[in-house]
Amino acid sequence: MRHLFCSILPASVLGMTSILALSSVARAAPSAAQIYDYVRNDPVRLNMFLRAFPKGADLHNHLVGAIYAESMLDWAARDGLCVSLTEKRILDHACTHPGDSEFPAADLSHHTGSENALIDALSMRDFVPSAGDASGHDHFFATFARFNAIADAHGGEMLAEARDRAARDHVTYLELMISPGIGPMIGAGFHHPLQGDDLASAHQALASEIPALVQKARAETDRMEAQAKDVLKCGTPQAHPGCAVTVRYLFQTLRTLPPQAVYAQLDAGYATVKADPRFVGLNIVAPEDDPTAMRDYDLHMRMFHFLNGVYPGVKLSLHAGELTTGLVPTEGLRHHIRAAVEVAGASRIGHGVDVALEDDPESLLSEMARRFVMVEINLTSNDEILGVKGAAHPFSLYRRAGVPMALSTDDEGVSRGDLTQEYVRAAQTYDLSYADLKTLSRAGLDYAFVPGESLWSDHQPGQFVPACQTLPIISASCTAFLKSSEKARLQWALEERFCTFEAAVTHEGLYQ
Known part of the structure; x- marks a missing residue:
């Protein structure tokens, strides 16, 4: 793949005098995969290598939790x-x-x-269980209430910080979870009690209020983005690196409220995604083990199912399976991921930690692999919140089952990390090869909700879509395809970054 793709790039992209010169030098120099093997047991050099390593996307990133204390x-x-x-x-x-x-x-x-x-x-900095603060789970979720007083007023600065960190981390695309205008949505729900599963009546009762709720959400997003643009100085000679990071949003709703308030958020959230192209999907958040969230989980999945028919085409990435036997009774571990996939229709699953404890996990994993349901893997937060790490984490199980995965940060500010930290942790824990890391990086963009067809056929990196199978000659059909697909353009840019990165690291003396 590297020689095929890199050979079509202009010399200026690769920082070489000519493609011919790159080819001759590349034959003598070690490959990026060999360099990685040299440094993988040296934590300092491994961190340097993986910080510069191109990362396709961070798809599971709560903006308010991405900010350092x-x-x-x-x-x-x-x-x-x-x-x-x-x-x-x-x-x-x-x-x-x-x-x-x-x-x-x-x-x-x-x-x-x-x-x-x-x-x-x-944050989770220096957290040590104590008599008054005994649980990493409770400490983690308590942090949000401790800084919530200023969150709304600084959304743009939060966005700027997240984008600049992503740029330094060599991340191409961010899919941030945000909740603009969610207060009025919750309030609207309390004005319209939900009668059991009569979701059609609930939708009808809210119909006249939805346009104003959507407009408020869009206006808050406008203000956030304008503030971020000012902070980052985008469009000026002093523009921050974060200006170059592509950002889209998932509308996040809260699952720990009474049913009518959850439904109203979902209905208005779906409508916001349909109305505003900056929003590419929907999620539901807050502790999955919360008593209300556990009690109403199946009802929430039916809400998603109903709204999929009202607002067709809205994509879902759902937190599911962020549970352990220490948090809930074993009965509560039997079906959350399956319901998110089969009832709600989720295209991606966030966390998925308890998959081995679901009923018939073999068939569930097979279904997820067959339907290309991707899992957003959050190694650091799963350790901090659930105490699940290393061999106890289902990372290797998902790999063995052929379920697609991508690494993500979850709440990098609260966790005091970044996406490089997740790659380092995965590389050191699961004996990943350089090719494995590229697969994880590419999956981030392949399964992103950014619009457009993928550059890869059937989610197989290296197998170009028919329009681009003439490479290394770029045909008119491939050019037209790239113009038609934002996703494919981002994927193309990632491949360019791989070429540049690999040409650079193979000649860096510190890695020899």
């Missing part, structure tokens, strides 16, 4: 807000009676111990 505290200081040391959170107001337990966020720079305590509370 230091940024949250900086914004709180700038906004003149107060922090509580007893509650270990950012408050939504200025200090009225500053004291030992509350003081202005702007003063944290003079109180290093307090600042570090807040950073630990707002």
Whole structure:
């Protein structure tokens, strides 16, 4: 694949004087795969290698959880807000009676111990179970309430931070989960009680309110993007690298509310995806083990099934199987992934950790492989939240079953990481080859919801679609195909990045 694709690129793309020169040097130099084998047991050089390694996409990334605690505290200081040391959170107001337990966020720079305590509370940094904070699961999910007071006002700065980090991480595409305008959607649901499974009546009751809810969601997204563009200086000579990262959104809804509030979010969320091309799909989030989420799980899946008929063509990536026997009774582990696939119609599954505990896992895995249902693998958060890692994680099971996978970050700010960290962890834990890493990277774009046909036939990297099978000659049909498909253009750009990366690393003395 490398020689076929790279041979069609102009010398300027590869940083070589000519394709002929690249070919002659490449014969003498070790391949990128050989370089990877040299460094895979050297953690420092492996991290360097994989940081520069081109990554197709991060498809499971909650924007509000992607932000580091230091940024949250900086914004709180700038906004003149107060922090509580007893509650270990950012408050939504200025200090009225500053004291030992509350003081202005702007003063944290003079109180290093307090600042570090807040950073630990707002993230997983240095988490150690204690009598008052015994669970990584609970600590992780508690962080969001601790910085929620400032999240809405800084959406654009969050987006800018996420894009710049992705650029430094050599990520081509971000599919961020966001919830613009979700408050009014929830409120609308409480105005229209849901009667059992009468979803048609619920839809009809909300119909007149949906356009305004969608407009609010779009307006909030407009403001967020405008703010991010200003922060990143896009379109100016001082543009940040993040400006070059392609971004689309999944509308995320909350599963821990009463049924009528969940339904209203879903209905309005589907409508938002249909109305705004920046939104390419839908998800449902919050702890899957929450008692309300567990009780209503099957009802939620039926909601998705119903709305698929009302709003055809909306793609779903659903959190499912983010569970262990330590969190819920074994009865609760039997069917969540299967229901997400077979009832809700999910194209992708987020986490999927408990797949081996589902009823008839063999047939489920076979179905997922046959239908190309991709799993978004979040190794760090699965370790931090569920305590599942290494051989206990189903990563190897999915590989053995032929289920497509891509690595993702989940909440990289809360977890104090990035996508490179996920690649390093996967490489070190599961003895992955360089080809395996490229497969994971390519899968991110192949299964992204960005519009357009894939560059690859039947999800097989290296097997070009018919329009481009004349390579290394770029035919008129291939040119037209690339113009017609945003996804294929991003995939083409990823292959160009692989060519550039591989030409560079094979001549870097530090890797020899």
